[in-house]
Amino acid sequence: MPNAWHLVKRPNGMPTAADVELRAFDLPPLADGLVHVRNRWLSVDPYMRGRMNDVKSYVPPFQIGQPLEGGAVGEVVESRDPAFAPGDMVLHMMGWRDEEVVAASALNKLPAMPGVEPQAFLGNLGLTGGTAYFGLLEAASAKPGDIVFVSAAAGAVGSAVVQIAKARGMTVIGSAGGADKCAFVTELGADAVIDYKAGSLVKQLAAAAPDGIDVYFDNVGGDHLDAALALARKDARFAICGMIEGYNSGEPTQLRYIMRVIAMRIRLQGFIYTDYLPRLGDFYRDMGGWIASGQVKSRDTVVDGLEGTFDAFLGLFSGANTGKMLVRL
Known part of the structure; x- marks a missing residue:
């Protein structure tokens, strides 16, 4: 049965x-x-x-x-x-x-x-990879040369974002928790990795991106989102994929740097994978090629x-x- x-x-x-x-x-x-x-x-x-x-x-x-x-x-x-x-x-x-x-x-x-x-x-050929692909390239309009910050970079979606960004010629800063996960993100090709368990996210991100960030891919919300707001450059684009930090909490998120949205003209774009179903052919073409070439693992x-x-x-x-x-x- x-x-x-x-x-x-x-x-x-x-x-x-x-x-x-x-x-x-x-x-x-x-x-x-x-x-x-x-x-x-x-x-x-x-x-x-x-x-x-x-x-x-x-x-x-x-x-x-x-x-x-x-x-x-x-x-x-x-x-x-x-x-x-x-x-x-x-x-x-x-x-x-x-x-x-x-x-x-x-x-x-x-x-x-x-x-x-x-x-x-x-995974990378399904909801996970498609969420990373469309969130980064469509919702955040990421382009070659951008400095990209990715939270939960050792997770399913985050690890795909890191690799897609590198395949498209971007500089990538990933955040993960603990030495093993940070090492994994480095193996994926990230240019810098932040251990969010090791101290202030704002200070670590400022050290990794002294000139600021152009794109933030948010899987976490909370302190990660706040750090991204603090370091965002003018016309930065944020893809808001998930906020797992608050899924099991009734407490509201406190964002100290939210006012920078105005001065830096930051665009925050929420999105859902199904928004882009008509574009699945593009996703399968690109992701299939990256997997075949070894650029995405x-x-x-x-x-x-x-x-x-x-x-x-x-x-x-x-x-x-x-x-x-x-x-x-």
């Missing part, structure tokens, strides 16, 4: 084991237009925390008593749609479970890319087994991952 993680209670602050439950559930009959998929890889991502709240946002909230959802790569077991056959590998949003019957219209067959593992379509943090999915999700908020956090089934 299939199993799925269900939301049983809306979290107050950091989610706990009391908010979710791993339960067996029944698959619907395999009618025409439906496909039975067995999941092989699951993605857990910070945005999923917001969906646990009953608030209006760019995606609907998870429903109490229903399975959670998220990106997944699975293998077709049986199909009642001519577009899919047993053995096809597909990308879909019925994650947090080991199998599901899915409408064929909700599946994307993975393209054949020699040397590319299926899980890459949850990935490192995954892998948790094995469906039962470990919730712990993997919680690990995102404590820095347990380097690169993309994945669950392997």
Whole structure:
């Protein structure tokens, strides 16, 4: 019998084991237009925390008593749609479970890319890489020669931003927590790395970028956003991707340097990956080329087994991952 993680209670602050439950559930009959998929890889991502709240946002909230959802790569077991056959590998949003019957219209067959593992379509060739690509190049209008500051640079999106920026001829300063993660960001090609656990972010960023920054890619919010405001040059562009520092806190963010938005004419642009779906061809072309050439590499943090999915999700908020956090089934 299939199993799925269900939301049983809306979290107050950091989610706990009391908010979710791993339960067996029944698959619907395999009618025409439906496909039975067995999941092989699951993605857990910070945005999923917001969906646990009953608030209006760019995606609907998870429903109490229903399975959670998220990106997944699975293998077709049986199909009642001519577009899919047993053995096809597909990308879909019925994650947090080991199998599901899915409408064929909700599946994307993975393209054949020699040397590319299926899980890459949850990382640098999927939502993660696309968020980095469109956020940096479109939302922030980053261009060759820009000085770019990236928070959470050892994470899934941040590590992709670092490498895309270098591939496009930019100077990159990454922020990460601890010596190991800072070393990883350096390996990715960053020109300078800040250890946010080692002291004042403003002082460290000022030392790394004495002439200021042109672009800030924000995955964190809070003190990182404030430091970027402090060091922003005139006409700086900020891509606001996420603010993980505040996802589990009800406390408002205090920004000491927010007034510099006016004097420096800073542009803050929030964005969502789905804003750019019509441009996916550009993304696949560029990212596929960078991966093939070795300019963009990935490192995954892998948790094995469906039962470990919730712990993997919680690990995102404590820095347990380097690169993309994945669950392997």
